[in-house]
Amino acid sequence: MNKLMILCAALLVAGCSGGAQKESSKNSLSSDKVVEHKVDSVLKLMTLEEKIGQLNQLTGDGEVTGPITLASSYQEAIKKGEVGSMLNVNGAAYTRKIQKIAVEESRLGIPLIFGYDVIHGYKTIFPIPLGQAASFDLEAIEQSARVAAIEAAASGQHWTFAPMVDIARDPRWGRVMEGAGEDPYYGSLVATALVKGFQGKDLSDTSTIMACAKHFVAYGAAMAGRDYNTVDISNRTLYEVYLPPFKAALDAGVATFMSSFNELNGVPVTGNKEMIHDLLKGKWGFKGIVVSDWASIMELMPQGIVANPYEAADLAMNAGIDMDMEAHIYTAELPKLLKDGKVSEAQIDDAVRRILRMKFKLGLFDDPYRYCDTIREKELVLNQSHLDIARDVARKSMVLLKNNNVLPLSKNVKSIAVIGPLADDQNDLIGTWSARGEGKDVVSLLTAIKAKLPNANVTYAKGCEIEGDSKANFNQALAAASRADVVVVAVGESAMMSGEALSRAYLDLPGVQKELVLALNALHKPMVVVMMNGRPLTIEWMDQQVPAILEAWLPGTMGGPAIADVLFGDYNPSGKLPMTFPRSTGQIPLFYYQKNTGRPRIDSVRYTSKYIDSPNTPLYPFGYGLSYSKFDYSDFAISSPSIGMNDTLTVSVKVKNSGKYDGAEVVQLYIRDLVGSVTRPVKELKGIRKIFLKVGEEATVKFKLTAHDLAFYTRNMEFKAEPGDFKVFVGSNSAELLELGFRLAQ
Numbered sequence: 001m002n003k004l005m006i007l008c009a010a011l012l013v014a015g016c017s018g019g020a021q022k023e024s025s026k027n028s029l030s031s032d033k034v035v036e037h038k039v040d041s042v043l044k045l046m047t048l049e050e051k052i053g054q055l056n057q058l059t060g061d062g063e064v065t066g067p068i069t070l071a072s073s074y075q076e077a078i079k080k081g082e083v084g085s086m087l088n089v090n091g092a093a094y095t096r097k098i099q100k101i102a103v104e105e106s107r108l109g110i111p112l113i114f115g116y117d118v119i120h121g122y123k124t125i126f127p128i129p130l131g132q133a134a135s136f137d138l139e140a141i142e143q144s145a146r147v148a149a150i151e152a153a154a155s156g157q158h159w160t161f162a163p164m165v166d167i168a169r170d171p172r173w174g175r176v177m178e179g180a181g182e183d184p185y186y187g188s189l190v191a192t193a194l195v196k197g198f199q200g201k202d203l204s205d206t207s208t209i210m211a212c213a214k215h216f217v218a219y220g221a222a223m224a225g226r227d228y229n230t231v232d233i234s235n236r237t238l239y240e241v242y243l244p245p246f247k248a249a250l251d252a253g254v255a256t257f258m259s260s261f262n263e264l265n266g267v268p269v270t271g272n273k274e275m276i277h278d279l280l281k282g283k284w285g286f287k288g289i290v291v292s293d294w295a296s297i298m299e300l301m302p303q304g305i306v307a308n309p310y311e312a313a314d315l316a317m318n319a320g321i322d323m324d325m326e327a328h329i330y331t332a333e334l335p336k337l338l339k340d341g342k343v344s345e346a347q348i349d350d351a352v353r354r355i356l357r358m359k360f361k362l363g364l365f366d367d368p369y370r371y372c373d374t375i376r377e378k379e380l381v382l383n384q385s386h387l388d389i390a391r392d393v394a395r396k397s398m399v400l401l402k403n404n405n406v407l408p409l410s411k412n413v414k415s416i417a418v419i420g421p422l423a424d425d426q427n428d429l430i431g432t433w434s435a436r437g438e439g440k441d442v443v444s445l446l447t448a449i450k451a452k453l454p455n456a457n458v459t460y461a462k463g464c465e466i467e468g469d470s471k472a473n474f475n476q477a478l479a480a481a482s483r484a485d486v487v488v489v490a491v492g493e494s495a496m497m498s499g500e501a502l503s504r505a506y507l508d509l510p511g512v513q514k515e516l517v518l519a520l521n522a523l524h525k526p527m528v529v530v531m532m533n534g535r536p537l538t539i540e541w542m543d544q545q546v547p548a549i550l551e552a553w554l555p556g557t558m559g560g561p562a563i564a565d566v567l568f569g570d571y572n573p574s575g576k577l578p579m580t581f582p583r584s585t586g587q588i589p590l591f592y593y594q595k596n597t598g599r600p601r602i603d604s605v606r607y608t609s610k611y612i613d614s615p616n617t618p619l620y621p622f623g624y625g626l627s628y629s630k631f632d633y634s635d636f637a638i639s640s641p642s643i644g645m646n647d648t649l650t651v652s653v654k655v656k657n658s659g660k661y662d663g664a665e666v667v668q669l670y671i672r673d674l675v676g677s678v679t680r681p682v683k684e685l686k687g688i689r690k691i692f693l694k695v696g697e698e699a700t701v702k703f704k705l706t707a708h709d710l711a712f713y714t715r716n717m718e719f720k721a722e723p724g725d726f727k728v729f730v731g732s733n734s735a736e737l738l739e740l741g742f743r744l745a746q
């Protein structure tokens, strides 16, 4: 019997394939039960080798068109049913070719799942995730993931290795660009929005893809910000800071999790039974796939927790890793482990079930090629509406850091000099993890400014490179600037300075960019610095000297037009920092969610908690960002000075746009528990509202707080609120807040 026939027969026996069967089964079984039934019927047909094959994920060659270039050994493995999923296989036509091998040439014809790092767009590239997070606009963030999913799904992908929901509090770590920043509450909201965006309402819809909450867990706490480094944190910090966004992703229905490379308190997470088997799959009840990170099962050896591949597979399988990404260890070692009784067939079956379950949910057993649609791919990828959305998300992500009456610039300006190594750049603007994004599709800032100002004299000079110490082109830049009425300088990091394995020990502007900015600033022209970078940088000198600074992050395909929209007032900046900007690397880690200590800083008192050579405060705090307008906060009130455990406290505040421009403001609510069975941070974010106000308009913003919002892991690690006195704060950023007190009664 041919493989498809074997499968169909099995599914018919299971009573749940074919139109009529489907109708009747719908009445008798919930759809989840139908899926379970189908999964079991396929599992019954599988040999041990085929089962283990499902747990194996191999990488493709990144090819998008043309003949199959996939290594012949990989093609052979697919034919033998030894592969369950491939990553880095791209394009509708090419994924179809590879899928055909699995479906037509393997014994059972089980389709492959294709996975890819679709992190901030597929071909239409959005701002880096940290930039998106700066929008504090959850709808915009969800929409970016929706567009990414639509493009990726049309190009044959079923699965993205995103969102990265690692909390990141050390800007030296290169991967801060991939996450939502430092705060667990906000990180959880962003995680939810991204999962919803990627997965939509139904995985069988061919415009959706499976999301993957990664890297489980605490990867962002890598010591000293050095990628892959040791993580040694308290259980309390783990539960309070690093786990919540993962739990939020789970609650949003995320289909998959990826384990992290790091060790956690002595045990690498890839082999950490307590975290994956007991917590994630056990206590949290996760039913989807847990994939290892790239070859991380192999890395259990150099990490020093196992001596050989046999032990590595044993540890990972027993920890609960279902799928082995590119380590080839499960295929090699699981048969022996099973024979030796170290791993049971039931364990292998459970892992296979998780993978087959998703293949059914994606509809791959109905039509393995339903995502490989060259017509849809052509229509959807990089289409104008996606580019428009990318431009909108990019402008929402920008954070105005300083503005001494320079911005917005007038569109009537006669001459403008556009300077700097990123001013006419296309390749760096899409950042790392830019999937199929290409520099050639990026609209540079220079091009966008020229388009915005058809009648102005727009001159350009690069001035210097991002890195390197040549100042040979400074004079040309200074000459262009001195002839212009207004100067725009675009500086920052290249794409390859943030992302995986791209940690930095110094967070200055690289190369001679600082010198370029200072030389231009000495001309005393109206000047704005546009920063493009993947992480907070130490720019106190810039803040002290330059009149206007716009943080544009690495803004994606439509970055240039989005920046131009902000510079010339077609969009009033509304972004806020999702991560603290320190004054110096010496202050790191620096984040708003600090404890008070027994000796909080008093400048004039020696024995208090401080540096002798730096303020404790950051350059720009979490939640900070200016607008062209001005928002006044007043009438801050709470519904009662005291609430009980089952009550709700209503917190309200009036916000008025008292400036000259319509615009949006991110109203933030923080709390502080003054005395607890364990010490609590001086501020914890518990609410955000992004509101749009026209000039002169005023709105009352209301937040609701319940005991759940006040809860934390108490002395004996119970998650609950403790009675006592609290402070509640509202305002425009984590450092400038109105404050009231209330009591939580027993």
Ligand code: BGC
Pocket (backbone or CB within 6 Å): 087, 117, 161, 214, 293, 294, 500
């Ligand atoms: C990264 C993951 C990524 C995987 C596949 C790893 O090196 O840590 O985040 O999903 O590669 O590309």
